[in-house]
Amino acid sequence: MTTLAEYQRGFAAALLADDAPLAAMPGFAVYRNTLMKACVDALEANFPAVTRLVGEEWMRAAATRYVHGALPAGPMLLDYGSTFPDFLAAFEPAASLPWLPDVARLDRLWIEAHMAADAEPMDASRFAAIDPSAMLDVRVQPHPSARWCWCEHSPAHTIWSRNRAEHVDEAQIEWQPEGTLVTRPQEVVLYRPLGPAGIAFMDACATGASLGEATLAALDAEPGAAVPALIASLLEAGALSALLPASRFESHPDPHPDPHPDPHPDPHPDPRPTQSEQRNP
């Protein structure tokens, strides 16, 4: 007699197999299609710029292939697809779209910023209050939501940000490497381009470097970079929060939280069954 564990393992395998005996039963297709639709819907919601660039049909076909090799590891589908950019980089039909994995990485950074812990970002006035004699030794850490990424092989920031925006920008794209900074200082996810100096500065802050060390790292990466302007830009984006000495930065709650939620669709509806008819491409 089949044990419950054996039954469940067989049922789970049949959900992704084409020739399982269970699959011949009409009702079984409801489970199979519900599972696949939930995964593919989540990937489509989590990678909106990729979807907009390649079209829904291509995206759903690629996502279906991905699901077969990478079922969700946990129940929060908002977090599903962390390896989808790497999958796209190795996905033969995407070989002619070398910028696509980078765009997927930036979609993923948006999700990570969206889900990250809340913290009060350091603003310009608090930064200005740092004792000048201690300035170089102060260590700042990236805000919990801050994510940054350098894309060496494509102008990924321009391609991605245009495909997150509602309006269409048809201006010519200059083909050059680009970096991106994604932050969520309050409730809304923000993003802006970030040059080599900024990437090096944030990398240094993330490893616990002092402001002086981070400044040197930025200048190493981009000789002649305007570091004060860079820091002003990072503060404006809410990319930094205080680390040491902590007593210099009093935290207080934001009296005017942004009333607008991020326009991200809910990727985890009730796993309602779909029809028995296979509708995925």
Add this chain to the structure above:
Amino acid sequence: MHPLTAGLGLKPVHYSEAAECAAAGLWFEVHPENYLVDGGPRLAWLDRVRSRHPLSFHSVALSLAGTDGPDPAFLDRLARLVDRFEPALVSGHLAWNRCDGHHLPDLLPVPRTHESLDCIVSNLGRVQDRLKRQLAVENPSHYLALDHSLGEDAALGEVAFLATLATRSGCALLVDVNNVHVSANNLGFDAGAWIDAVPAAPIAELHLAGHSTDPALGAALLVDSHDAPVAPAVWALYERLIERIGPRPTLVERDGNVPSFDTLLDERARADRLLRACAGVPRTQNPLRAVA
């Protein structure tokens, strides 16, 4: 009567209207899986809705019927979320979705055997101990007749199975009336007999939702799609149930083709009127229009 009357599933497109609505007795149900984040706008919005309305947490990922049991890390996060939002109700499904380290985002069916019963009772014990809460367990929609798939140890009917589960685990029941209608159609049993037989005492919550017919098989296979208004036959089963057992917190669910918030409020008002009527409470003048 119970302080909770009729509630609505909370959809992100309705966050503002939900937070501002002042309908008497209104509560909102969410899938806690959508709020297992460290911070950000989702938790902020749920805080705003919670400051005005009771919440119900309806988990879709507990895998109560899975031999692998609930994911311990998930259970810990769920417990923290329950502590933070103090929902009035917490519920899960008589289903499984976890197997060999994978999360299968669906409510998968379990045969009703004594082995399954032992497994679910054990899992329910872990969940209720960890959450320090009684869990309500929802009857599933059936698309396959599995009862004889595991040999002879398969004689328990669904109502008897649920009743035994409640007695042994101390769980409550969440009766999804639409699931009873859909399952009765698909497996060929009498929905009214099911509704008349389910024990009243453990029932903590009721669900109402719409369904659709399968495009290939037609009415032979109804699908619990939650993308349409509640069907007349389901309303009739609902009235039949609450006339017998009395009022229970009732959720009106809509997950696809989501209409305006006012349209959902109207559908919810129908359940609210039926609950007030069966509780013998005088109907007030359009309580749902008393929006601040």
